[in-house]
Amino acid sequence: MARRSDAVVDIKDILGKLTIEDLQIKGKRVFIRADFNVPLDDNLVITDDSRIRSTLPTINYAIDEGAKVILASHLGRPRGKVEPRFSLSPVVKRLQRLLNKEVVFVPDCVGPQAEQVVAKMKEGDVVLLENLRFHPEEEKNDEAFAKNLARLADFFVNDAFGTAHRSHASTAGITKFLPSAAGFLMKKEIEYLKGVVENPVRPFVAILGGAKVSGKIGVLENLVDKVDKVIVGGGMAYTFISAMGYEIGDSLVENEMLELAKNIMDKLKRNNIKFYLPVDSVIAQTIEAGAETKIVTTQELPKGWRALDIGPASVKLFSEALQNAKTIIWNGPMGVFEIDAFSRGTFAIAHSVTDAYALTIVGGGDTDHAVHKAGVNDAITFISTGGGASLQLLEGKDLPGISALTDRK
């Protein structure tokens, strides 16, 4: 398996915003909005620290440049109240280990205590503020609250791509009061999800899957003008198959999307974009481990059964379609990969994606989980850290957390 994580993207300033490297941060207080929204188990132990790791280049750069580094994030959904189980305190220990230096934790993100701690900081010191969402003003993008956050710093750096689609005090409001720049993670996300998508090396193939057409329709509509091939698997495929007039049994279908699915297929045909749907499926009567399964062709999906994974012929077809790809973007699993019996299609496609000699981009969430489970994550060029944010970017929309940053002159 080839390793292409070091593939070079030559996208000339697709961001159009200041980045942390444009700021003179030596001796200055830098407020870094990170995404430390990590999963915790019942004992509040972090079960996956990749979100913390992905922002280390920005934090380390700020430390090395001699900035006073103030880190802030949300965690979970405390809904504006102080809830100990959503405290960022487990992140402090992990950060200390990863940075190999002391990180001072402040139990509130605004107010006199935070200001006193920050006033005592020296160059290269690191402070982590408590969960921003313990204050209801954060999600309301309250101006006074944003101003209080801004009081702590000379510069604002946003590296929280996962929340860039939200207009909150710590992602948008604060930019009114401070020169604001993107961190390295944010820059990289934009370079891949926007830069590569707009300037792909061809053939450019999009693979879409997951449960619903409605969740990916914006992405499909945006990509229709940009890609050479579209592969659709997962539950969303059966709305298309139904729109073509086939029996789909009890497979997932969104009846209100049938017309749209037809229109998209027409448009793909008009634009001479190759369109691939599953030609066979793994079917069962219930979505559960141990259920009886069969493999049937798309023409023979029986009533009372539901298609829960693409079949082996579809894997072969999709893999052949991927073979000459130079750029691949993948968002959404090919089946119910959480259950072993319906996971083979997704894992096989994960291998085909990494076997292609292509620059490969994986949209966040489930697909990220799937490529890890398939053991090929290291061979993907770029895995986005954002779910909703990466979908919104792929829909061709601006993200408030990025629009709000200071324009590059």
Ligand code: AMP
């Ligand atoms: P999404 O969030 O739309 O990307 O959907 C991801 C979910 O789609 C996963 O949890 C999968 O289990 C589910 N999924 C994928 N294929 C199917 C299918 N054929 N039928 C039902 N659910 C599916």
